[in-house]
Amino acid sequence: MLSDDIFFQEEEKNSILVSRLKKILGFCPKNLKLLKNVFIYSFSTKKKTLDKNHFLYFQRLEFLGDAVLNSIISHFLCEKLPEKKEGELTQVRSKIVCRKNLNEISKKLSLTEVFFQKNQPIISENILGNTLEALIGFIYLEIGYQGCKNFVYKKILHYHVNITQLQNEISSYKVWVIEWSQKNKFIINFNTFREKKEEKNKHVITFFSEITISGCGIKTEGRGHSKKKSEEMAAKAAYFIIQKTCKENT
Structure with a gap:
């Protein structure tokens, strides 16, 4: 009976995770095993208690998402700012992908609502930005580069990034x-x-x-x-x- 309870609790968590992510992603994620690695911090409030294998997958997804995000944003800026030189484009891109900005974008995308333990504080604000990068890595593996590019353009760049404002901001x-x-x-x-x-x-x-x-x-x-x-x-x-x-x- 106990094993059945655990099974149904797990199924309920899976259902909640998929329903919440579907609204954010615009598509229904299928690879739940991989998806859970994106939201590994949803299942623990202390990093030391995280499963080492799951945390390794999280880091790999974060690494992949960081590379894909930089590629997509570079393409976007080349189209948006054709008059800018390489150094200027690099500065604008760094402002978009800086940890502070990714943390804020993660909040605006309501990724905080995906975490199951709502009443417990998130360990660090940077977890939000890290999770966003891992999610982008997951999207890339799930629906490919073009699908991932569409997500970044529609959900992030068009709604949560003000290029004019960023160009006037001082990063250092x-x-x-x-x-x-x-x-x-x-x-x-x-x-x-x-x-x-x-x-x-x-x-x-x-x-x-x-x-x-x-x-x-x-x-x-x-x-x-x-x-x-x-x-x-x-x-x-x-x-x-x-x-x-x-x-x-x-």
């Missing part, structure tokens, strides 16, 4: 400030130091960064839990000073 303030300094022949220097702070009897290491742009009197600071983050925060402060100065001079 540090890169922007360095390029601005070089363009205007200013010398820019970054100095970053490790800091130790005492918080609740624990040593917390943070990083302190200072940016100096010689020739225009700009000097900013930033802090973060990594060198990259602290430099980005200092560069962001410099960016806003530059923008304010430019507006005042126009």
Whole structure:
């Protein structure tokens, strides 16, 4: 009797998974065994309890989905932005496929509703973006490249990606400030130091960064839990000073 209960519970989960995915995908997925590997985090809240074989399949699907997604988006951008050079196209593509953006797209596609354990928090926001890539890998294997391309175009690019807005977004303030300094022949220097702070009897290491742009009197600071983050925060402060100065001079 117990085995029958487990069987019916499993069948119910399969039915729920298919019905929810059908609305998102626009077609009825058939390979349930492979599909379950996409939503492996639906069955556990702790990564260490995940089945190693299933997690390996998840990683392989994620790897495949990442490659297919990059290919499809590259094709889309070449059609959409024929005047752009390779470097500019690469920048726009990186903004579309960055982890933060994929996490948001995953939410907009309602992939969070597919996870069975609704009352339990998702381990990490990045799981959403990773799952989206794994799902794209599954779609590619299930219905082929053209079907996968149609899904990405119709469900993602046409509804959840604003190319004009992305082109105006700054993906890295540090890169922007360095390029601005070089363009205007200013010398820019970054100095970053490790800091130790005492918080609740624990040593917390943070990083302190200072940016100096010689020739225009700009000097900013930033802090973060990594060198990259602290430099980005200092560069962001410099960016806003530059923008304010430019507006005042126009």
